[in-house]
Structure formats: structure tokens, C-alpha cells
Amino acid sequence: MAYLQVRDATKSFAGGTTALRGVSLDVRRGEFFTLLGPSGCGKTTLLRAIAGFNPLTSGTIAVDGIDLTSVPPHKRDIGMVFQDYAVFPHLSVFDNVAFGLKPRKVPPAEVARRVPEALEAVRLAALADRLPAAMSGGQQQRIGLARAMVINPRLLLMDEPLSNLDAKLRIELREEIRDIQQRVGIATIYVTHDQEEALAISDRICVMSNGHVEQVGTPEAIYGDPQTLFVARFVGTLNELERGPALADLLQRLDLGAADRDGVTWTIRPEDIRLVSSGAADTAALEGVVSKCTYLGREAHLHLRTPAGDLIVHVVNPSRVAVPAAGATVAVAVGREALMGFDGEGRRVAARGGA
Ligand SMILES: Nc1ncnc2c1ncn2[C@@H]1O[C@H](COP(=O)(O)OP(=O)(O)O)[C@@H](O)[C@H]1O
Ligand SMILES: [Mg+2]
The missing domain is CATH 2.40.50.140 (Nucleic acid-binding proteins)
Known part of the structure; x- marks a missing residue:
């Protein structure tokens, strides 16, 4: 059975916008799974529903066989990385990462062990005592990644984590994210509107448009064997x-x-x-x-x-x-x-x- 199962997810906002129109997805254990589509197609809405920040209008979400519908966000054990780095400028790198463990009442000795591990994974161990203010966008985003991973989440969600970085750094960091994900082996749902990024980083890609799924497949299938004109146009030159x-x-x-x-x-x-x-x-x-x-x-x-x-x-x-x-x-x-x-x-x- 799939590790993450989304079934017939719909979401209508008060005011009348329908952001999801019956989305069903299966993500495998350890998989790097990307939601790709133009701005406004519902990627963030779906990610936030998986994290528990906005409830679905109808449909179900289950991880590892457990229905999450009535589980509050902080009990879902899901790590999330956002587009804006969301680091606390007045806290050291160490404390920024430890912050993720606060609501979980982790004993201090374990905090002292797990935070350096997470910082090691994103290659920030040497900067643990620094304040993030003077750090580059790439480094700040790695703090965000460490903070998401330190809770040993069941699922890692990333919403356009590279879109505030310049082109060269974007390519460097996407390779790094992929390497870290492979090492840790954690199922990851990654959101981007950048087709090249999606092709480079994913095990499988889900192309979305207007609140529905156009096609799910490997990068090779999405590019080389598109099943809809929308997918063919959106990915690559046609x-x-x-x-x-x-x-x-x-x-x-x-x-x-x-x-x-x-x-x-x-x-x-x-x-x-x-x-x-x-x-x-x-x-x-x-x-x-x-x-x-x-x-x-x-x-x-x-x-x-x-x-x-x-x-x-x-x-x-x-x-x-x-x-x-x-x-x-x-x-x-x-x-x-x-x-x-x-x-x-x-x-x-x-x-x-x-x-
Ligand atoms: N809180 C909200 N209230 C009303 N409409 C929203 C809200 N969040 C998103 N939307 C609308 O839902 C649609 C999908 O948005 P979103 O999931 O953010 O798309 P994406 O992340 O793919 O750019 C858009 O039309 C957006 O305007
Ligand atoms: Mg979005």
C-alpha cells in the first residue's frame, strides 16, 4: 500500500474559490515526489492540507495507513520547509533548529544530540552558534531544512524552497536537497512551478492544473510521454x-x-x-x-x-x-x-x- 494516500481531495475556500477538485495521489515510502504546476493550480493548498493547516472540504489523507483527517498539525509528525526562510533572526542557528523540538517536550540531552545531527546533515555544523541574520539565503534555507528534519518527521513537505535564491544557488541547493533526502530516505513532497527543477530532482512528478491532476509519472514519462496537451506544453518546449x-x-x-x-x-x-x-x-x-x-x-x-x-x-x-x-x-x-x-x-x- 502507498505510504501517503490522498483520496478525492477537494477544497473550496469561503468566498467561492475551488482550489482542489478531486485529487487522488499515492506516494511511496522514501520517494521524492514533486507537485508541479503553474501558479494558482492548488499546490500549496494540497501541501497545507497534508500538513493539517487547512482542512479539506472533502476527501481523505492517510500516512502509513493512519487516517490524518482528525489529527491536529502538531501531532502529524510532518516537517515543512517554506519559500520564505522563516528563521528567527535573534536565535542562533542551533536554537533555530532546536525550536522545532520545543512543542514535542524532547529532553535536553536528546536535543543536544539531535540538533547537531540535523545540522551535520545540511552541512551547517560549524555555524551552530552564529545568528542567521548575516547568513546567505542558501544557508538560511538549510536551517529551515534542518529544523524540519530534526523532528524525524514521517513526511517532509517543501513549498518552493528555492524560489527566493538566485539561479546558480538554486541548482546547487536542489542537488544538495536531493542528496540529503536520499541519505535520510524520508518520503518528500516537493512543490515547484519550475519544470526543469522538477525533472532534475524527482523520483516521480505530479503535474497539476486548475485543482486537478493531469499526470503522475517519472521525469522521463512526463517529458517523453505526456498524456495531455497541458503536460506537453508545460514541460519542455513543444x-x-x-x-x-x-x-x-x-x-x-x-x-x-x-x-x-x-x-x-x-x-x-x-x-x-x-x-x-x-x-x-x-x-x-x-x-x-x-x-x-x-x-x-x-x-x-x-x-x-x-x-x-x-x-x-x-x-x-x-x-x-x-x-x-x-x-x-x-x-x-x-x-x-x-x-x-x-x-x-x-x-x-x-x-x-x-x-
Ligand atoms: N486562504 C485562501 N482563501 C481563498 N482562496 C485561496 C486561499 N488560498 C489559496 N486560495 C486560492 O486557491 C487557488 C490555489 O492556490 P494555491 O494552492 O496557493 O496555488 P499554488 O500554490 O499552486 O500557486 C488560487 O486560486 C488561490 O487564489
Ligand atoms: Mg504555492
Whole structure:
């Protein structure tokens, strides 16, 4: 059985906003599970409901087989890390972390043992006596993480813990959070609106929109095998082909005519489009004119105008291959197995491979 079980969770706020519309989730023991979605989709509401800070309108939440519905927050043994660091500036790093143990009436000898352990885990042991005021955002957030972990929680919840940090620190700290989580082995629910962060850090990702779950899966499945148009658009870059004779002709040549219907949106990732030499007899080819070429070192991004709409093509290792300049006419081939179709409701109609 799942370690955390959320069933049919709904939440309506006084005033009429419905933030959760029937969310069901299973999180495994020790799993790093991420809620990913745009601002306002209900991530924080769900996290706060799990922590017990705002009760659900309906539905149930259970951890390790125990229904939490009527358990107050301080008895849930759930650690939480917030976006703003929520450290007490007048307390030392040690006392900030020990603060988490206060309401639990932990004996002083145990406090003296557990706080240094938690500080060790987040690599702040040497700064235990300092005041946090002079510390960096990254260090302050590690205090928050130690304070959440020191209670030996059954579940660690993190709500956009990196969003107040600059880009470089964000990447460093996300690797560190992942390492700590793996070492401690604690089931973690992590909230972010940053798709790259979600892909980098998670065992599994739950993509949410407008109070419901779009898809749950590994990072590879979410990116490579999106089940809805929303997921495909939200995670990564997506080319959406324009409906018309050029697309119909291409689908025929790829033997996908039967899978096509009115209202289907055909899409493809930029790295699944290949430059081919013009005039080559390639049934998968489309002709286009380069409208822009952005050189980025590791890759170049070509913007093409084609009869099936504007496309972005990623060319890997552009220093080694000839990259066409703006104005050039080129041919590109789209992999049949890389085309993803979505129906009028945004649901996937054809798996990769056209099946
Ligand atoms: N306390 C509240 N009272 C009323 N509406 C709220 C409250 N908290 C959140 N909401 C609304 O619920 C929706 C989901 O919010 P939230 O869970 O914070 O989204 P996210 O964390 O994904 O950005 C939003 O429309 C938000 O305005
Ligand atoms: Mg939020």
C-alpha cells in the first residue's frame, strides 16, 4: 500500500474559490515526489492540507495507513520547509533548529544530540552558534531544512524552497536537497512551478492544473510521454503543427492519416526534428526557411517557417555541423515515432510510435 494516500481531495475556500477538485495521489515510502504546476493550480493548498493547516472540504489523507483527517498539525509528525526562510533572526542557528523540538517536550540531552545531527546533515555544523541574520539565503534555507528534519518527521513537505535564491544557488541547493533526502530516505513532497527543477530532482512528478491532476509519472514519462496537451506544453518546449494541406500530406506520407481527425493537435519536441539535405527523398521531410538562428554553444536553436507552421529545431553540437543562417531554405525530417497527437479535450490520441 502507498505510504501517503490522498483520496478525492477537494477544497473550496469561503468566498467561492475551488482550489482542489478531486485529487487522488499515492506516494511511496522514501520517494521524492514533486507537485508541479503553474501558479494558482492548488499546490500549496494540497501541501497545507497534508500538513493539517487547512482542512479539506472533502476527501481523505492517510500516512502509513493512519487516517490524518482528525489529527491536529502538531501531532502529524510532518516537517515543512517554506519559500520564505522563516528563521528567527535573534536565535542562533542551533536554537533555530532546536525550536522545532520545543512543542514535542524532547529532553535536553536528546536535543543536544539531535540538533547537531540535523545540522551535520545540511552541512551547517560549524555555524551552530552564529545568528542567521548575516547568513546567505542558501544557508538560511538549510536551517529551515534542518529544523524540519530534526523532528524525524514521517513526511517532509517543501513549498518552493528555492524560489527566493538566485539561479546558480538554486541548482546547487536542489542537488544538495536531493542528496540529503536520499541519505535520510524520508518520503518528500516537493512543490515547484519550475519544470526543469522538477525533472532534475524527482523520483516521480505530479503535474497539476486548475485543482486537478493531469499526470503522475517519472521525469522521463512526463517529458517523453505526456498524456495531455497541458503536460506537453508545460514541460519542455513543444512545436504545435498547423492544420492544413501540408500537415495532412505529411501525415499521409508517415502513414498516420488514419490517426488524424478534425481537432487533433499534432506536436513534436525540437530535438526530435532533424535537418536533412534538401532534395533527399525523405518521406518525413518538410521544407522551411530559417527565420532566426540562436547559437548557444552546446546547441543552436533554429526558428523555421514551414507550410505546417513555425517550428523550433534544436541542433546539437553546432560547432561541428554546418548550421544554416537566417534566410536559408532547409529541409527537416520529423520522426514518425516522435509525433504526438492530442484530441480536442487535450488527451493524447497517439502514443509515440503512432500506436
Ligand atoms: N486562504 C485562501 N482563501 C481563498 N482562496 C485561496 C486561499 N488560498 C489559496 N486560495 C486560492 O486557491 C487557488 C490555489 O492556490 P494555491 O494552492 O496557493 O496555488 P499554488 O500554490 O499552486 O500557486 C488560487 O486560486 C488561490 O487564489
Ligand atoms: Mg504555492
